[in-house]
Amino acid sequence: MISQGWLGRAYRLFDRLLLSRLPASMQYAVANGILAIVTRLFPARAWPTSPDRLLVRRHLLRAPMRQLPDWARADMVQLALDVDPLLAPEQFLAQRPPAVLAPTHWIQAGRAYRSLIQDLHDRQFDTVLLVPWLIRGGADLGALHHARACSHAFGQRTLVIATEPRDSPWASRLAEGVHFIAAGHEFAGLSEPNHEAETVLARLLIQLAPARIHIINSHLAWRTVGMFGKAIRQQSRIFASLYCDEYNQHGRRTGLAQTYLPATAHWLDAVISDNTVSPLEWQRMLGVSPALFHTVHFPGPSPDPPLPPAATTPRRNRILWASRLDRQKRPEFLLELASSMQDFDWDIHGIPANIDARVLKALARLPNVSLHGSYERFRDIVRAEHLAYVYTTAWDGLPNVLLEAASARLPIIAPDIGGIRDLLPEALLLGAQADAGAYSSGIRRLADNRAREDHLALQEARLQAFTWENFVDGMRSIDGYATR
Incomplete structure (x- = not known):
């Protein structure tokens, strides 16, 4: 179907008022003509290759x-x-x-199901993980950890299904033996009002009948459990990962837990979080039983060789900031902080996403700021001159970047928000509402070598618990997760 902004809306109105009332032979001819016109007028856009896609009804006729x-x-x-x-x-x-x-040519859902089931070639799976995609990100790294644990540590036949129409470059990082299907483009062509994608996914899960299903950030998977949880639960346990709430521009809590957990908790066997703080908030706010929640910390990165020793003791006059440049990470506060600390150079790594262009331009104009863009490995952006890693989040669970910074022996300056206190002792944390002055004081305190080493010692003592073995043991302790 056509779904390109105003063109899509115009087509759906035309379809409802006129096209759907024409004889079937005329419908095909008219749809074919519309497709030829828009393809010629807007060649750069992705259009259906056949008018059959345009004739999939989005509303039942009454x-x-x-x-x-x-x-x-x-x-x-x-x-x-x-x-x-x-x-x-x-x-x-x-x-x-x-x-x-009901229109007799309403066949897209059947085609999508057939395509997905054929991709599996009658294979059987013990575990199905449902993700939106696999790209660079903390939740995506968590999905890789879970897939590896299921396949290698627990000996389960494991399938990962991506449910959104977006490329998954990190699928290549899945552990050997884990099967992956990019199903998002099949789901994207289905009817939203008639919940076709949910129906197809539910039928696929019921047909596969894995011992367990694990939802990791997939909205489609959450909606499917909300609609078909009873049927899915007949043969499969259902687990879900949740990390933290988000906040909209008015300060109201949003996110997966707020949207789906109240209506689906009774179908879930366990909710797995990477921190101890968020589950307490959901119990208090949503009235969900404490017994449903399990905290399992993700492992830190594999040990890297230490940085080569400098010929002389480096002058640590640089600050490292690395994350997404979006509203959650408070880029406007980062601008204020870097502006107020002109005697330090700031290396800022990250892709701009939903950031005010004026803030980005102001950061780029600061003489003590270097904008480096994206990075592949955290270890590659750490320099001997870096005094500290600074984290300016507004809300969070326990971000993986902090585990990377701690593993790289960088003192972390961060606020007491979300599950960060699981990694950093309270004595090292700034207040949740800390201003630029508090951040500056925390950073400058590290200029004293003794204070910096004491800070690192406290970090590293906590980091010792964030191992692969502890992660696997934590997942094994959840009833029904580690068995075949």
Whole structure:
């Protein structure tokens, strides 16, 4: 179907008011003509290759039933006499129930299901992980950890399904033996109002009948459990990972837990979080049983060789900041902080995403700021001159970048927000509402070598618990997760 902004809306209006009322042969010809026109006018956009896609109905046609055939009326008269007076035709017609006419060419859902099931070649799976995609990100890294644990540590036949129409470059990082399907493009072509994607995913899960299903950030998977949880639970346990709430521009909590957990908690066997703080908030706010939650910390990165020793003791006059440049990470506060600390050079790594262009330009103009863009490995951006890693988040769970910074022996300056206190002792944390002055004081304190080493010692003592072995043991302790 056409879904390109105003063109999509115009087409759907035309479809509902005129096209769907034409004879079938004319519908095909008209749709073919529309497709030829828009393809010529807007060649750079992705259009369906066949008018069949344009003829998939997005709304059921409802025609009011105002009369009954004679045979039906006679049957109802007799039923009213023999069974129930309410079955009299007069009673029935007084309510004027609508007749729902389903289009006979509504076949996209069936095609999507067939394509997905054929990709699996009758393979059987013990565990199915449902993710939106696999790209660079903390939740995506968590999905890789879970897939590896299921396949290698627990010996489970493991399938990962990406449910959004986006490339998954990190699929290549999945552990050997884990099967991956990019199903997002199949789901994207289905009807939202009629919940076709949820129906197809539910049927696929019921057909595969894995011992367990694990949802990791997939909105489609959450909606599917909300609609078909009872059917899915007949053969599969259902687990979900949740990390933290988000906040909208008005300060209201949003996110997966707020949206889905109240209506789906009764279908879940466990909710797995990477921190101890968020589950306490959900128990208090949403009334979900504490027994549902399990905290399992992700492992830190594999040990890297230490940085080569400098010929002389480096002058640590640089600050490292690395994350997404978006509203959650407070780029406007980062600008204020870097502006107020002109005697330090700031290396800022990260891709701009939903950031005010004026803030980005102001950062680029600061003489003590270097904007480096994206990076592949955290270890590659650490320099001997870096005094500290500074984290300016507004909300969070326990971000993986802090585990990377701690593993790289960088003192971390961060606020007491979300699950960060699971890694950093309270004595090292700034207040949740700390201002630029508090950050500056925390950074400058590290200029004293003794204070810096004491800070690192406290970090590293906590980091010792964030191992692969502890992660696997934590997942094994969740009833029903580690068995085949």
